[in-house]
Amino acid sequence: MDLKEPPPARLSEKADPAVVKYDSEGSNDYAEGEVQNGKLSRGLKGRHMQMIAIGGSIGAGLFVGSGSALHSGGPGSVLIGFMIVGLMLLFTVQALGELAVLYPVNGAFFAYACRFLDESWGFAMGWDYALSWLTVLPFEITAAGITISYWRDDINIGVWIAVFLTILIVVQFFGVKGYGEVEFVLGLIKIVAVVGFIIFGIVVDCGGVKSDPRGYIGAHYWHDPGAFNNGFKGFASVFVTAAFAFGGTELVGLAAAEAADPRKSLPTATKQVFWRITTFYVLSLFIVGLILPSDNKELLGASGANTKASPFVLAIQAAGVKGLPSVFNAVITISVLSVANSCTYGSTRTMQALGIRGMGPRFLTYIDSQGRPLWCVVIQILFGLLAFINEASTGSTVFTWLLSLSGLSYFFVWGSICLSHIRFRQGWKAQGHTLDELPYRAQFGVAGSWMGFGLCCIALVATFYVSLFPIGSPAAAENFFENYLAALIVIALYLGWKAYTRGKGGLFVRTSEMDLMSGMRAFDLDPLDDAAPRKKSIANLPTRVVRSFV
Numbered sequence: 001m002d003l004k005e006p007p008p009a010r011l012s013e014k015a016d017p018a019v020v021k022y023d024s025e026g027s028n029d030y031a032e033g034e035v036q037n038g039k040l041s042r043g044l045k046g047r048h049m050q051m052i053a054i055g056g057s058i059g060a061g062l063f064v065g066s067g068s069a070l071h072s073g074g075p076g077s078v079l080i081g082f083m084i085v086g087l088m089l090l091f092t093v094q095a096l097g098e099l100a101v102l103y104p105v106n107g108a109f110f111a112y113a114c115r116f117l118d119e120s121w122g123f124a125m126g127w128d129y130a131l132s133w134l135t136v137l138p139f140e141i142t143a144a145g146i147t148i149s150y151w152r153d154d155i156n157i158g159v160w161i162a163v164f165l166t167i168l169i170v171v172q173f174f175g176v177k178g179y180g181e182v183e184f185v186l187g188l189i190k191i192v193a194v195v196g197f198i199i200f201g202i203v204v205d206c207g208g209v210k211s212d213p214r215g216y217i218g219a220h221y222w223h224d225p226g227a228f229n230n231g232f233k234g235f236a237s238v239f240v241t242a243a244f245a246f247g248g249t250e251l252v253g254l255a256a257a258e259a260a261d262p263r264k265s266l267p268t269a270t271k272q273v274f275w276r277i278t279t280f281y282v283l284s285l286f287i288v289g290l291i292l293p294s295d296n297k298e299l300l301g302a303s304g305a306n307t308k309a310s311p312f313v314l315a316i317q318a319a320g321v322k323g324l325p326s327v328f329n330a331v332i333t334i335s336v337l338s339v340a341n342s343c344t345y346g347s348t349r350t351m352q353a354l355g356i357r358g359m360g361p362r363f364l365t366y367i368d369s370q371g372r373p374l375w376c377v378v379i380q381i382l383f384g385l386l387a388f389i390n391e392a393s394t395g396s397t398v399f400t401w402l403l404s405l406s407g408l409s410y411f412f413v414w415g416s417i418c419l420s421h422i423r424f425r426q427g428w429k430a431q432g433h434t435l436d437e438l439p440y441r442a443q444f445g446v447a448g449s450w451m452g453f454g455l456c457c458i459a460l461v462a463t464f465y466v467s468l469f470p471i472g473s474p475a476a477a478e479n480f481f482e483n484y485l486a487a488l489i490v491i492a493l494y495l496g497w498k499a500y501t502r503g504k505g506g507l508f509v510r511t512s513e514m515d516l517m518s519g520m521r522a523f524d525l526d527p528l529d530d531a532a533p534r535k536k537s538i539a540n541l542p543t544r545v546v547r548s549f550v
Contacts, residue, residue: 075289107353
């Protein structure tokens with residue numbers, strides 16, 4: 001038997017552990033033996049995967065959108081809300097890491113949902129995820145253009161939209177390597193900027209900036225104007241902002257199909273999500289809440305890419321440091337372009353995988369000789385042209401509705417990943433496999449996935465409440481659909497595919513019928529050197545704690 005390419009197993013067939021060996025070179029990127037014009041390039045190295053996990057999606061959601069959450073909920077609500085969503089992501093990415101190492105297939109999220117949950121739900125998750133990235137791209141390109149107005153408001157934004165869209169097109173010529181290198185460089189800049197801001201904020205809070213007339217601040221703003229604004233509604237309003245800010249963390253799993261050695265790079269990348277959550281989100285926003293009052297009137301405009309209302313920029317301006325606001329505005333520009341680059345990657349790979357599974361047009365499956373899903377890239381670029389809608393008087397209204405398609409999408413995707421992991425473990429056990437056969441296991445196990453799924457449900461309920469009863473205004477259908485339209489889209493996609501397939505497969509995939517072999521990248525049961533079990537003792541406790549996160 002050729003150990004590098006094990007034959008596809010029947011749905012009820014159990015794998016023979018004796019013939020399962022790891023091979024970083026061989027895998028089936030195409031479900032069910034589809035013949036393609038080319039293959040996705042496995043050009044992402046470990047450093048690319050780590051940077052995608054750490055700083056891949058840090059953008060306008062954190063640097064600008066967090067300002068509206070600070071104003072509506074207060075620093076306490078922002079801190080707790082982002083910690084809850086961050087904890088949710090920690091569980092989710094660990095579950096995704098286990099699945100992606102074993103099954104580094106294209107279209108990871110929806111493919112796992114199809115395999116372990118239900119085909120119709122997988123269809124809904126796939127297209128909802130693709131649509132969310134398709135609609136976010138024109139927003140991010142527009143955001144990048146708006147940031148330039150911080151320096152030059154005499155140049156029409158359409159000029160900058162054209163420039164940034166051209167840059168994005170050029171990056172696509174270099175395929176997945178271009179994406180990886182761009183994310184590595186831009187991600188590094190973002191990380192340095194956030195760490196620099198945290199240090200700066202600590203100095204400001206302690207009264208160490210001579211140009212700041214406030215002197216020592218401490219926790220003054222947590223008492224006046226207060227840590228919590230607008231009660232529970234203010235707290236519930238933070239979740240959508242947090243989801244948008246954290247959105248893209250799951251891209252590390254999507255990139256597994258194009259990773260040179262997912263068994264080595266994915267576990268490291270998923271563990272580093274802990275540092276990303278605690279340092280780049282929770283800690284930085286805690287510092288912002290200390291040195292910027294939540295009743296600052298400028299925060300009312302903290303939406304989109306209005307960098308003049310960015311809580312980070314406003315905090316620097318309040319300290320009276322000249323020149324530094326411009327530097328951070330440049331960081332926001334870079335961050336927004338980085339997310340735009342991620343939009344293209346996330347949508348194109350998902351659409352291509354949907355086409356392969358017969359859930360999308362056949363032409364989406366085409367991959368050129370350089371490993372690029374060509375027609376998917378063309379579709380994404382065409383959606384990027386929607387950025388020019390800003391030239392119309394109704395542009396902002398159109399964008400509000402476009403972004404409503406992606407507002408809740410992340411909660412559905414993250415919840416589906418956790419539930420897929422739970423069902424996978426049930427199927428793995430039911431078909432006679434043991435945990436020792438897994439090349440990588442989620443650190444928090446099934447319990448972590450249950451917690452992640454539960455937190456997703458809580459966030460959806462809280463968002464539903466604040467959408468139905470908004471802050472400072474009576475209940476209105478328009479406000480509800482602007483915040484909760486994504487949920488209705490998901491339900492419509494699910495029911496539509498269920499009707500189209502006439503209920504094929506029932507309501508869920510039975511554990512005995514789960515396909516545990518297709519798309520599996522074979523692995524060696526001998527553990528990696530850095531994964532070998534170590535004898536636990538008090539002496540090596542500090543080492544074990546550190547190694548669990550790096």
